[in-house]
Amino acid sequence: MKKYLFILSTILLASFLSGCSQPVVKLKEPPVGLTDKNTKTEMNSVRVIDDNLIKQDESKFLGRFGPSHKKVKTKIVIEKQALTITRTGLKEVIVSIRNQTDSPLQVEGSVSWFDSNELPLSHYGTGWQKIFIPAKSTRTFRESATNTTAEYYVVDIKEGG
Amino acid sequence: MPPPNLIIKFWSFSMFKKNSSLIILCLIISACTTVDVHNQEGEPSKYVDYTAANKSSSVGIESNDIVAVSEKMIRSMLGNPLLSGRSISPRIQLDESLLRNKGTTRINKELITNRMRINLNRAANGRLIFVSRENIVAVEKERAMKSSGIVDGGTLRSTTATAGVDFRLVGTISGQAGLHNGDVISRYHQITFEMVDMELGTIVWGDIYEFKKSAVDDAAYR
Numbered sequence: 369m370k371k372y373l374f375i376l377s378t379i380l381l382a383s384f385l386s387g388c389s390q391p392v393v394k395l396k397e398p399p400v401g402l403t404d405k406n407t408k409t410e411m412n413s414v415r416v417i418d419d420n421l422i423k424q425d426e427s428k429f430l431g432r433f434g435p436s437h438k439k440v441k442t443k444i445v446i447e448k449q450a451l452t453i454t455r456t457g458l459k460e461v462i463v464s465i466r467n468q469t470d471s472p473l474q475v476e477g478s479v480s481w482f483d484s485n486e487l488p489l490s491h492y493g494t495g496w497q498k499i500f501i502p503a504k505s506t507r508t509f510r511e512s513a514t515n516t517t518a519e520y521y522v523v524d525i526k527e528g529g
Numbered sequence: 530m531p532p533p534n535l536i537i538k539f540w541s542f543s544m545f546k547k548n549s550s551l552i553i554l555c556l557i558i559s560a561c562t563t564v565d566v567h568n569q570e571g572e573p574s575k576y577v578d579y580t581a582a583n584k585s586s587s588v589g590i591e592s593n594d595i596v597a598v599s600e601k602m603i604r605s606m607l608g609n610p611l612l613s614g615r616s617i618s619p620r621i622q623l624d625e626s627l628l629r630n631k632g633t634t635r636i637n638k639e640l641i642t643n644r645m646r647i648n649l650n651r652a653a654n655g656r657l658i659f660v661s662r663e664n665i666v667a668v669e670k671e672r673a674m675k676s677s678g679i680v681d682g683g684t685l686r687s688t689t690a691t692a693g694v695d696f697r698l699v700g701t702i703s704g705q706a707g708l709h710n711g712d713v714i715s716r717y718h719q720i721t722f723e724m725v726d727m728e729l730g731t732i733v734w735g736d737i738y739e740f741k742k743s744a745v746d747d748a749a750y751r
Contacts, residue, residue: 454608495580495596498740511603514652529582 400446405516411486411520414446414463418526421475443469444525447506453523460512461521463488467501474528475499477509481518489515588716588742589634590702598720598738599644605736606649606657612696612724612734613656619695620658621724623649627697632704632718641720644697660694696724696733715743 401416402424409415416422422442448464459481467473476496481489502505507522577583579592607613612621623646625638650659661668669690674680677686699721707715723735 455610456608456614458607460608494600495593497597497601512608514603514607514648516654 384435400449401444402428402440409522411482411522412449412451413520414449414523416444416446416525420527421525440521443467443473444475444501446525449523454512457516458512458514459518459521460510461523462508462510463523463525464506464508465499465501466506467503467526470503472503473501475501475509476526476528479509479511479513480522481513481515482520483515483517484519488519488522489518496526496528537644588706588744590636590718593717594638595644599641599648601738602645602648602722602736603652606724606734607652609734613653614658615651618656618658620660620692622660622662622694622697624662624663624698627699628722629700632701633706634702634704634718636702638702645664645698654722658692660692662728665691669731683722694727699723699725709743712745712747713743714745715741717741 401414402422403417407415421444422440425439425441426437445466445468446463447466448462450462452460452462455458461479463477465475476498478494478496478525483489497509497511499507499509509525513521554635558726582591582593600664611617623642625642627640628642630636630638646659649657654727671680672691700720703719703721705717707717709715718741719737721737722736723732724729726733
């Protein structure tokens with residue numbers, strides 16, 4: 369009996385330790401726009417700054433043991449983002465957002481523009497543009513720069529109310 | 530040994546003295562206690578984000594709506610080649626004089642047009658020239674003093690006349706109210722702007738901003 373218990377506990381310990389050798393359970397790529405406190409702001413990016421829209425939970429066995437499992441909860445998906453130019457030569461950013469939920473969703477978007485040196489150009493509040501996305505549908509958020517020196521953008525998305 | 534009735538009298542008197550001072554003390558202490566009166570201290574004023582909707586907002590036009598509509602119109606005008614893509618910068622009159630409020634929402638129209646004009650002037654950077662018609666009286670008075678020799682001609686060039694306007698902003702604010710379940714009110718707002726060619730009378734640019742809000746009705750917007 370003691371022998372079997374020893375073998376069983378050895379097997380259990382070995383499998384547990386083998387799980388520890390992998391640093392993190394590898395999941396698919398994190399969703400576009402996922403932002404946490406350590407996320408660095410990159411130029412020409414879309415950031416979802418509201419945890420209600422995109423959130424990544426990390427859990428471990430009994431809260432502290434073994435490899436960490438990351439689970440992403442997301443209401444929206446940033447399908448595409450692109451930079452274009454208007455007929456008057458101003459940059460315009462276009463972001464395609466899909467609502468994954470079964471109910472209509474209201475989100476708000478705001479763009480910060482930067483010049484070629486990555487210095488911000490907006491020096492006053494430009495407000496939030498509301499986008500109403502029906503259930504399981506896609507809508508487009510677009511906003512143009514007002515300055516001809518605009519080169520890069522950062523789009524912030526949050527849940528509206 | 531004093532007689533018993535005197536002893537009784539003395540004891541009663543001393544008890545009375547003792548109790549009366551106790552009663553008086555209790556009355557004094559009770560007068561010092563506070564009564565539960567609702568006199569809550571007010572909150573000091575604080576700055577809030579004017580670009581975002583706040584908890585006290587209702588179904589009318591709020592600061593965040595003014596910011597949103599002016600920003601949309603600015604970008605729309607800057608993106609129109611008939612306005613901002615001309616070889617010679619056009620002269621524009623952008624003020625609230627032809628912005629008509631046909632809705633029931635109380636709003637200071639200058640809040641929208643001032644914000645549009647100032648930020649558009651800053652962004653256009655010379656691609657659009659704005660004419661200040663509301664100050665025309667002061668301009669004509671100064672020109673009269675210059676031409677009559679009361680003052681010198683200044684440091685800029687002299688002209689035969691003040692600037693004529695090429696395009697003028699016109700607009701309408703409309704609203705439609707709805708009442709649901711007796712206490713929930715909704716209001717649909719539509720704000721339209723157009724630029725009119727002041728020579729031909731044609732419309733060279735136009736855009737629309739519309740939104741709908743619902744809430745328990747606020748007395749300020751009735």
